[in-house]
Structures are given as C-alpha cells and as structure tokens.
Amino acid sequence: MTAANLPVRPFKWARLPIVASAFLLLAFIILSAASKWIPDPSVGWSDPDSMMRLVEVRDFRSGxxxxDNTQYRLNPPVGVLMHWSRLIDAAMTGFSSLAGLVAGEVNAEVVLVNVWPPLLLIPLVSALAAAAYPVAGVPGAVVTVLVVLCSPVVTNNFQPGALDHHNVQLVLVAIVLAGLSRFARVGAGIAVGVAAGTSLAVGMEQLATISVVAILVAVRWIWIGSAARSSTVAFSATFSITVCVLFLASVGVERWLMPVCDALSISYLLPALVGGIGLAVIATLSETLFGDRLRQGPRALAVFALAAVAVGSMAAYSPTCLAGPFAQVDPRLYPAWLDHVEEAQSLLFLSRNSPTDILVFLIPPALVLSGSLGAVRRVVPSEQFTMIAFAALLAVALLIAALQIRGAVTAQCIAAPVAAILIIKLRSLIAPSDRSLRGLPYRLGGIIFIPVVWLLLVVFLTAEGEAKVHKAEQAAACRGTLAKALGTRPPGVVAASSNLGSFLLATTPHAVLSAPYHRNTEGILAVTDLWAANLQDAQKIIERKGIRYIAVCAADSERGLFTALNAHGFLARITNSPPEWLSSILHIGGTHLFEVRNGR
Structure with missing residues (x-):
C-alpha cells in the first residue's frame, strides 16, 4: 500500500479543546522559561530557599x-542539620545528570535551574484538570487549565529558579485531588496513598492537608460501608507502606528513634502506620466478619478508637509534636526573626499592613469555597464526595492561609478545579439559545473565581507594586555587589542578615552565620545580638564566632528590624562610623562590606 492510499483518520473535533489546552500549557512553559531565564546560576537570584536547595544539590553531587543533611557552611563549625528531604535532592541530581548528557556537564546546572521548575507545571496542570473531569467533563478540564495559568500565586512557584520543594508539594496535592475525584476505583486509592505518603516524606507543609484526606477516607467508609472497602484499604495500606519505605530510605539509622516535628520522623511514622494499617485491617475484617450487616455506628466507634490509638502513639512518644511542625522551634526565634517573615504573616497582620494582599491571595479561593458549599447540594450523588472533599480541603487550606499567608498557594491550587467546576455549572443553568441579558451573570459570573482578575484590580487601584519592585531591585543589586566583592577574598565566616545567608552560600565559597531557617537558631540569634550590641560586646561575639567579614545591605528588609532593637547598636554604628578594628572593603551607596583586622 502506497502512502497515497493509506486511510486518513478524520480529526475528532471534540478533542480540539484538549489539544488547544495542551498547546497553551506548552506555550506558557516556554514563555515562562524564556522570560525568566537565569543564564548564570552562580550569580544567584532572589529566592533564598531555592538557592539553599541548589547548595544542597551541589554538596550531594560532590559526595x-x-x-547527612547538614549544611556545614551555615553556622560553622558545627553546621545546621537541615529539615529538608534528600528525595528532592535526588530527583534534581538525576535531572541535572540527564541534562549534562544532553547539554554538556558545564550547562547541567543552568538547565536544572531553568527547566526543572517549569516542567513541573505539566504534571500539576494535568492532575488538576483530571480532578475536574469526572464532575465537569472536558469543558471543566479545559477551564481548569486556564484557571491555573491565570493564578500567578501558583505559577510563580514554577518559574525558572524555583528549586524549593513547594512546587513538588503542589504537584502531589494535585494528584491527591485527581484521585479523590474518582475514589471509587482501587487505582485511585493507591494513587492518593502514594501521593499523600510522598508528601509527608518531602516535607510537613501539607501535613494538615494529608490529615484531612485521611479523615475524609475514613468518614466515607463509615458512611458507605462495604461499597467503600476496596478503595479505603487501597489508600490506607498504600499510604502506610509509602511513609514507611520513604522513612527507611531517607532517614539515617542513627535518627530512627529521634522525635522530630518538622520532618518525617518516628513522630509521624508511628501514627501513619497505626492509622493506615489499622484502617485497612478494620475495613477488611468488618467485611469478612459482618458483610453489609455492620451499621454506621459501630464503624464510627471503630474508627474513633483507631484514631485515638494513632494520636496516642504520637502523644506517648513525642507529645511535643502534637502542637505541629514548629513545636520544637526555640521561642527566642519568634521576636528575633520568625514573627517578621513575610510568608508567615497572618490575616490580621495583612488587614492592618497590606490589605491589598488579601484580595490577591485569599479572596479568590474564599469565593470558590463559598460557591462549592452551594454546589454540593446541586450535584448528583455520585459527585457529592468529590465536592465535599474538595470543599473540606479548600477550607483547611484557607484556615492555614489565615494563620500564615504561605498557605494561600495551596488554597489557590485546590481552588482551581473547583472554580472550573463552578464555572461550568453556572453556564449550565442557562439554555444555550438564551442570549438575553438575564443570562449574562451566569456566563460571566465565574470571572470572580479567577485570581489574576483580582491581581489586575489591585495593580489598577494601587501603586504598591512599583515600590516593592524598586526595593527588590535595590536589594538584588546589593547582593550582587557583595557576592562579587567577596568572591575575590579568602574564605571566612560572614556575618550578615538571614536574607543574605543562602545567597552568599550559593554564590561564594564563604561560610555564613545566619540563613532563614528555624533550625539555625544559634546563627540567627548570634547575628541579632551582634547587630544590637555595643562595640565591646560586638568584639566578643565576633571573636567567639570566628567572624571575618561583615556584610550589610541598606535595602535589606531585615535592617529596619535590627536597628529598631538598638538605634545606637553595632549595625547603626558601622554604617556611619566603623571602629578602627574594621577595615572597609566596600562602601557603595547602601552596600557595605567590612573585614575584621587580623581576621580569622
């Protein structure tokens, strides 16, 4: 048969929206990578967590x-044992190794920094579209793609340079949502279990989300009974196995019995095993022994008893961790640093100091939540669990965002498929032939669920963005100048604000005292004490910590906090009239670099 005689399969126009969405996503990824491309990662950029991740990957690749998760150049000589998972380091190392084979080893890091984050948009958007599909069909999946790409709070985590693990966490949450939307299937239960267990192994940011998922699965089994057994057992067993396997794979033997609240540890392994395996056993035995005869009351009592044992296992071994991932944080860090971290601010703080951020971060998912609560009663029974699960997860994410604004990223991620479902449902309330003005609210009402609309409103009404951009540019210029100056100096310990710590670790061979991590208690407090000290006490701190260089950026957001501690302290003194035992290496505008004479 010649090529001319080959049968031509007609194009199915029903696939056009899916194909168009795929091309739109690909175009978005390419444009994002091209517009934010970082040609030389060695000069750094403005994301401390991502630069610290790059430092960890470099150390891991170097042997x-x-x-060993210790960052030895942070608060030397002991260093800081980081709470981040090696799983992300391994994934990035594998990706950069592949990139080295394709683009050459010299370009491997450039490809990692610029390509890895945007590529993660593919599984994120695909999973979120899959989450909307069972309820809203192809139109819902397509609208989900559009909503995600119009959510800057979410997509900012997937731009070049975003090496932090938060984007991976969002992908795992999206997979959980996709599985919950078709949870009657055993395969979906397995997928949710693997994604939830992996999320805990990557970090504790989604601990509340995963806890709610487990509760939803248990409540579903209580309510439905034997019809929910297969997917319940699949999720519970898979979740426990995943957590256990990743614990053994990523935690050293010497730390197996160490109770830790901010990372996967025995503190979380025990309740995961007790709760997961326990629920699987209860669901299986109830089916074997009683069939359909076991009522909701006894099932509920069994689950409540299991939950008490699971929580009790944590309370017995590490009661401190019942207060959450930050339970072991030194209280001295809160006034010195943590209370002033932007992403950790509460709704109350934003209402007083930056009310426009509420419009951008919280209003869109809050509107989606209110709409989803109304939609629960309108969907068919087979879709109710999906809508209830999505609403519950969104409510918890919003609650966390009200306490710490960083939770808004997860809230907007969860809200994307729900917003798409609501938009499709709104349009279905009017007849296709109805072109009257009465149908306009139903056609256009869904626009209030799209985050970029609120961002554009804020940009139009205020000029806050320009001021923030200008200050960020000043801080970036200062960081670059410091890195260039320090790059030519002999290695030593640098005293600088925590905002500069990760940057200097990534761009210079020097060690630093302070970086923005709650386990770096000693280093952060040492720098805080140094900035507020008089000259005599400052000399003692410098001697004790072996400080050789002191770096200061006037545009640094932490500088105002430090000068407020003591307007006549060491920080204020050295930028105006440095003592004779400090040699000024650099003094350009608000950028200062000093070396301690006869420094170590």
Missing part, C-alpha cells in the same frame, strides 16, 4: 552522604 556528601545521602543521610
């Missing part, structure tokens, strides 16, 4: 042990 640091898989089970």
């Amino acid at each position: 640091q042990s898989w089970f």
Whole structure:
C-alpha cells in the first residue's frame, strides 16, 4: 500500500479543546522559561530557599552522604542539620545528570535551574484538570487549565529558579485531588496513598492537608460501608507502606528513634502506620466478619478508637509534636526573626499592613469555597464526595492561609478545579439559545473565581507594586555587589542578615552565620545580638564566632528590624562610623562590606 492510499483518520473535533489546552500549557512553559531565564546560576537570584536547595544539590553531587543533611557552611563549625528531604535532592541530581548528557556537564546546572521548575507545571496542570473531569467533563478540564495559568500565586512557584520543594508539594496535592475525584476505583486509592505518603516524606507543609484526606477516607467508609472497602484499604495500606519505605530510605539509622516535628520522623511514622494499617485491617475484617450487616455506628466507634490509638502513639512518644511542625522551634526565634517573615504573616497582620494582599491571595479561593458549599447540594450523588472533599480541603487550606499567608498557594491550587467546576455549572443553568441579558451573570459570573482578575484590580487601584519592585531591585543589586566583592577574598565566616545567608552560600565559597531557617537558631540569634550590641560586646561575639567579614545591605528588609532593637547598636554604628578594628572593603551607596583586622 502506497502512502497515497493509506486511510486518513478524520480529526475528532471534540478533542480540539484538549489539544488547544495542551498547546497553551506548552506555550506558557516556554514563555515562562524564556522570560525568566537565569543564564548564570552562580550569580544567584532572589529566592533564598531555592538557592539553599541548589547548595544542597551541589554538596550531594560532590559526595556528601545521602543521610547527612547538614549544611556545614551555615553556622560553622558545627553546621545546621537541615529539615529538608534528600528525595528532592535526588530527583534534581538525576535531572541535572540527564541534562549534562544532553547539554554538556558545564550547562547541567543552568538547565536544572531553568527547566526543572517549569516542567513541573505539566504534571500539576494535568492532575488538576483530571480532578475536574469526572464532575465537569472536558469543558471543566479545559477551564481548569486556564484557571491555573491565570493564578500567578501558583505559577510563580514554577518559574525558572524555583528549586524549593513547594512546587513538588503542589504537584502531589494535585494528584491527591485527581484521585479523590474518582475514589471509587482501587487505582485511585493507591494513587492518593502514594501521593499523600510522598508528601509527608518531602516535607510537613501539607501535613494538615494529608490529615484531612485521611479523615475524609475514613468518614466515607463509615458512611458507605462495604461499597467503600476496596478503595479505603487501597489508600490506607498504600499510604502506610509509602511513609514507611520513604522513612527507611531517607532517614539515617542513627535518627530512627529521634522525635522530630518538622520532618518525617518516628513522630509521624508511628501514627501513619497505626492509622493506615489499622484502617485497612478494620475495613477488611468488618467485611469478612459482618458483610453489609455492620451499621454506621459501630464503624464510627471503630474508627474513633483507631484514631485515638494513632494520636496516642504520637502523644506517648513525642507529645511535643502534637502542637505541629514548629513545636520544637526555640521561642527566642519568634521576636528575633520568625514573627517578621513575610510568608508567615497572618490575616490580621495583612488587614492592618497590606490589605491589598488579601484580595490577591485569599479572596479568590474564599469565593470558590463559598460557591462549592452551594454546589454540593446541586450535584448528583455520585459527585457529592468529590465536592465535599474538595470543599473540606479548600477550607483547611484557607484556615492555614489565615494563620500564615504561605498557605494561600495551596488554597489557590485546590481552588482551581473547583472554580472550573463552578464555572461550568453556572453556564449550565442557562439554555444555550438564551442570549438575553438575564443570562449574562451566569456566563460571566465565574470571572470572580479567577485570581489574576483580582491581581489586575489591585495593580489598577494601587501603586504598591512599583515600590516593592524598586526595593527588590535595590536589594538584588546589593547582593550582587557583595557576592562579587567577596568572591575575590579568602574564605571566612560572614556575618550578615538571614536574607543574605543562602545567597552568599550559593554564590561564594564563604561560610555564613545566619540563613532563614528555624533550625539555625544559634546563627540567627548570634547575628541579632551582634547587630544590637555595643562595640565591646560586638568584639566578643565576633571573636567567639570566628567572624571575618561583615556584610550589610541598606535595602535589606531585615535592617529596619535590627536597628529598631538598638538605634545606637553595632549595625547603626558601622554604617556611619566603623571602629578602627574594621577595615572597609566596600562602601557603595547602601552596600557595605567590612573585614575584621587580623581576621580569622
């Protein structure tokens, strides 16, 4: 048969929206990578967590042990044992190794920094579209793609340079949503279990989300009974196995019995095993022994008893962790640093100091939540669990965002498929032939669920964005100048604000005292004390910590906090009239770099 005689399969026009969405996503990824491309990662950029991740990947590729998460150049000589998972380091190392084979080893890091984050948009958007599909069909999936790409709070986590693990966490949450939307299937239960367990292994940011998922699965089994057994057992067993396997794979033997609240540890392994395996056993035995005869009351009592044992296992071994991932944080860090971290601010703080951020971060998902609560009663029974699960997860994410604004990213991620479902449902309330003005609210009402609309409103009504951009540019210029100056100096310990710590670790061979991590208690407090000290006490701190260089950026957001501690302290003194035992290496505008004479 010749090529001319080959049968031509007609194009199915029903696939056009899906194909168009795929091309739109690809175009978005390419444009994002091209517009934010970082040609030389060695000069750094403005994301401390991502630069610290890059430092960890470099150390791992250079031979640091898989089970050794210590950052030795942070608060030397002891260093800081980081709470981040090696799983992300391994994934990035594998990706950069592949990139090295394709683009050459010299370009491997450039490809990692610029390509890895945007590529993660593919599984994120695909999973979120899959979450909307069972309820809203192809139109809902397509609208989900549009909503996600119109959510800057979400997509900012997938731009070049975003090496932090938060984007991976969002992908895992999206997979959980996709599985919950078709949870009657055993395969969906397995997918949710694997994604939820992996999320805990990556970090504790989604601990509340995963806890709610487990509760939803248990409540579904209580309510439905034997019809929910297969998917319940699949989720519970898979979740426990995943957590256990990743615990053994990523935690060193010497730390197996160490109770830790901010990372996967025995503190979380025990309740995961007790709760997961326990629920699987209860669901299986109830089916085997009683069939359909076991009522909701006894099932509820069994689940409540299991939950008490699971929580009790944590309370017995590590009661401190019942207060959450930050339970072991030194209280001194709150006034010195943590209370002033922007992403950790509460709704109350934003209402007083930056009310426009509420419009951008919280209003869109809050409107979606209110709409979803109304939609629960209108969907068919087979779709109710999906809508209830989505609403519950969104409510919890919003509650966390009200306490710490960083939770808004998860809230907007969860809200995307729900917003798409609501938009499709709104349009279905009017007849296709109805072109009257009465149908306009139903056609256009869904626009209030799209985050970029609120962002554009804020930009139009205020000029806050320009001021923030200008200050960020000043801070970036200062960081670059410091890195260039320090790059030519002999290695030593640098005293600088925590905002500069990760940047200097990534761009210079020097060690630093302070970086923005709650486990770096000693380093952060040492720098805080140094800035507020008089000259005599400052000399003692410098001697004790072996400080050789002191770096200051006037545009640094932490500078105002430090000068407020003591307007006549060491920080204020050295930028105006440095003592004779400090040698000024650099003084350009608000950028200052000093070396301690006869420094160590």
